[in-house]
Amino acid sequence: xxxxxxxxxxxxxxxxxxxxxxxxxxxxxxxxxxxxxxxxxxxxxxxxxxxxxxxxxxxxxxxxxxxxxxxxxxxxxxxxxxxxxxxxxxxxxxxxxxxxxxxxxxxxxxxxxxxxxxxxxxxxxxxxxxxxxxxxxxxxxxxxxxxxxxxxxxxxxxxxxxxxxxxxxxxxxxxxxxxxxxxxxxxxxxxxxxxxxxxxxxxxxxxxxxxxxxxxxxxxxxxxxxxxxxxxxxxxxxxxxxxxxxxxxxxxxxxxxxxxxxxxxxxxxxxxxxxxxxxxxxxxxxxxxxxxxxxxxxxxxxxxxxxxxxxxxxxxxxxxxxxxxxx
DNA sequence: CCGTCAATGAC
RNA sequence: CUUGUCAUUGACGG
Numbered sequence: 466x467x468x469x470x471x472x473x474x475x476x477x478x479x480x481x482x483x484x485x486x487x488x489x490x491x492x493x494x495x496x497x498x499x500x501x502x503x504x505x506x507x508x509x510x511x512x513x514x515x516x517x518x519x520x521x522x523x524x525x526x527x528x529x530x531x532x533x534x535x536x537x538x539x540x541x542x543x544x545x546x547x548x549x550x551x552x553x554x555x556x557x558x559x560x561x562x563x564x565x566x567x568x569x570x571x572x573x574x575x576x577x578x579x580x581x582x583x584x585x586x587x588x589x590x591x592x593x594x595x596x597x598x599x600x601x602x603x604x605x606x607x608x609x610x611x612x613x614x615x616x617x618x619x620x621x622x623x624x625x626x627x628x629x630x631x632x633x634x635x636x637x638x639x640x641x642x643x644x645x646x647x648x649x650x651x652x653x654x655x656x657x658x659x660x661x662x663x664x665x666x667x668x669x670x671x672x673x674x675x676x677x678x679x680x681x682x683x684x685x686x687x688x689x690x691x692x693x694x695x696x697x698x699x700x701x702x703x704x705x706x707x708x709x710x711x712x713x714x715x716x717x718x719x720x721x722x723x724x725x726x727x728x729x730x731x732x733x734x735x736x737x738x739x740x741x742x743x744x745x746x747x748x749x750x751x752x753x754x755x756x757x758x759x760x761x762x763x764x765x766x767x768x769x770x771x772x773x774x775x776x777x778x779x780x781x782x783x784x785x786x787x788x789x790x791x792x
Numbered sequence: 793c794c795g796t797c798a799a800t801g802a803c
Numbered sequence: 804c805u806u807g808u809c810a811u812u813g814a815c816g817g
Contacts, residue, residue, distance in 0.1 A: 525804085602803060607810075612802090
């Protein structure tokens with residue numbers, strides 16, 4: 466068959482539309498697209514524009530281009546085709562976080578960043594179709610600003626009981642088996658699954674490495690079931706255009722807002738209980754000290770994406786909108 | 793319309 | 804030998 470080779474952008478759009486219109490479809494024949502020079506080349510350019518440092522092999526972008534980019538990409542393609550590709554160990558680098566703690570990065574070699582990037586380009590087209598409205602982190606065309614708008618708007622509409630969740634180190638706690646199972650719900654391609662397992666395994670027995678190109682996408686997939694649960698809670702309690710629960714998640718930063726009227730107290734409790742269950746199933750720890758339920762009508766506050774949310778009174782004494790303070 | 797290269801900021 | 808994703812803004816080029 467002489468099917469004219471379609472461009473990567475068209476392919477990704479086609480995959481996305483299929484996934485969107487057929488929610489149970491399992492994609493096959495994806496590996497060949499991951500291995501295409503066009504895909505690898507785009508992944509290389511994306512990696513290069515971050516000006517990142519080399520992995521454990523010390524090979525830089527300048528080194529690669531001095532030896533010839535074309536040969537570099539063809540070498541990767543050959544190894545992928547012959548199933549001899551093996552990712553190298555990640556280079557471990559500890560960097561200080563703001564609060565005096567350290568963040569452990571797992572930095573893949575540049576050629577492994579290219580492979581992960583190629584895989585990400587294909588898988589993202591599928592899973593973007595499955596992600597929920599309230600999920601904002603690491604997603605194309607989504608900004609922290611719109612996530613904050615969603616929360617602010619919910620507060621204005623009287624959602625004043627807030628579950629402010631803190632997840633401890635959830636990148637590190639992703640269970641590979643559970644994650645692969647979620648990927649396999651949509652991907653019926655043994656080569657792709659095998660490649661993904663190789664990539665996960667060099668990062669350790671569990672967790673996705675901070676520094677990995679596909680880690681953000683995988684982390685969103687891992688928590689997609691939580692987003693779906695909250696979305697269902699919203700739709701089940703909906704009365705026409707009125708909703709009584711809202712949520713927004715940006716990576717591990719999650720807030721759930723429930724209507725402040727007394728008759729919805731049960732919904733707040735139920736949502737919290739369901740969240741505990743979902744995170745338990747996933748092996749993700751809720752930080753019990755920093756997770757809190759606040760009541761905005763009692764002058765309590767919460768923080769989301771660096772903004773402090775509080776309810777203020779207007780000069781007339783009526784409840785005004787929400788207010789954002791500090792950065 | 794397509795591309796390249798700087799910044800910034802959320803996690 | 805501070806990694807990654809995403810977004811925004813700006814400059815320039817064909």
